[in-house]
Amino acid sequence: MKDIAVEQRGAPVAFSGRKKRWTTKDILVSGMIGIVFAFVQLGLTYAFMAAAVSAGPVVARLLNGFFFLSGFMALAIVRKPGIGLLSQTITGLVMTPLTPFGILMLFGCLINGVLTELMFVPTRYRKYSLAVFVIGMGVISIVYTLLEYGMSGYGGLAVSVQVGIMAVSAISGAFCGWLCKRLVDALMRTGLLSGYAAEWQSGNPR
Numbered sequence: 001m002k003d004i005a006v007e008q009r010g011a012p013v014a015f016s017g018r019k020k021r022w023t024t025k026d027i028l029v030s031g032m033i034g035i036v037f038a039f040v041q042l043g044l045t046y047a048f049m050a051a052a053v054s055a056g057p058v059v060a061r062l063l064n065g066f067f068f069l070s071g072f073m074a075l076a077i078v079r080k081p082g083i084g085l086l087s088q089t090i091t092g093l094v095m096t097p098l099t100p101f102g103i104l105m106l107f108g109c110l111i112n113g114v115l116t117e118l119m120f121v122p123t124r125y126r127k128y129s130l131a132v133f134v135i136g137m138g139v140i141s142i143v144y145t146l147l148e149y150g151m152s153g154y155g156g157l158a159v160s161v162q163v164g165i166m167a168v169s170a171i172s173g174a175f176c177g178w179l180c181k182r183l184v185d186a187l188m189r190t191g192l193l194s195g196y197a198a199e200w201q202s203g204n205p206r
Contacts, residue, residue: 020080025195030074030083034090037070041091042098045105057154058164064141065176070109071116072137072177076128076184077196081117088113111147115140133177141173142166 044063052060070091071084092109099105119136120127145165149155154162187193 022080022083022086026078026080026083027086029078029193029196030087031090033074033077034070034087035094037073037087038091038094041067041070042095045095045099045101056161057152057157058161058168061145061165061168062172064145064169065137065172065174065179067144068112068116068137068140068173069176069180071113072133072180073184075116075120075125076133076180077188077193079125079128079196081120081125084116084120085110085113088116112140112144115143128181130178130181133181134174135177137177137180138170138174141169141176145169 044066048060048063051063071088074087075084088109089106092106095109096103096106101108116136119132119140123132154165157165188196
């Protein structure tokens with residue numbers, strides 16, 4: 001089955017008039033995902049800091065990809081522009097008072113959300129295949145690591161360590177892209193999000 005959104009009179013639903021506008025349900029689903037992953041990422045934030053101190057940045061970057069799950073999962077379910085950014089924004093708002101980074105955490109989540117949206121722009125939000133998730137999240141993970149390069153002081157490390165950081169970032173992102181796709185597929189099969197089932201089935205190649 002072709003990996004595109006449901007079509008109606010030859011035009012993809014995701015880009016046909018009202019269908020691409022957010023509904024209250026879309027916002028609620030995105031919000032719930034954002035809140036759930038806020039607490040997941042809260043634990044991961046402290047785990048990342050502990051790993052960076054005790055085992056080094058290469059090991060810490062194994063957690064990289066998990067910080068992008070909120071936006072990708074929301075987009076994979078709702079399939080409308082901006083939903084990934086909304087989910088990441090909510091994640092950031094919840095996490096801001098709960099971490100030592102304060103408002104910087106919100107800015108980080110906003111960047112995650114923008115990067116997530118950019119991964120789906122080339123396909124006009126029509127493709128949600130496993131390849132899109134794996135490649136998209138792998139690329140985002142690398143980009144985000146590069147954005148943190150100066151602040152984290154990676155430039156002063158040995159070349160082998162820097163290569164390891166980038167390689168692990170890519171692997172972590174790709175793995176989490178695979179994990180996100182599998183989680184969404186499993187969730188949709190439960191019937192809990194039946195309102196989105198038609199688009200999921202049409203965009204879920206066998």
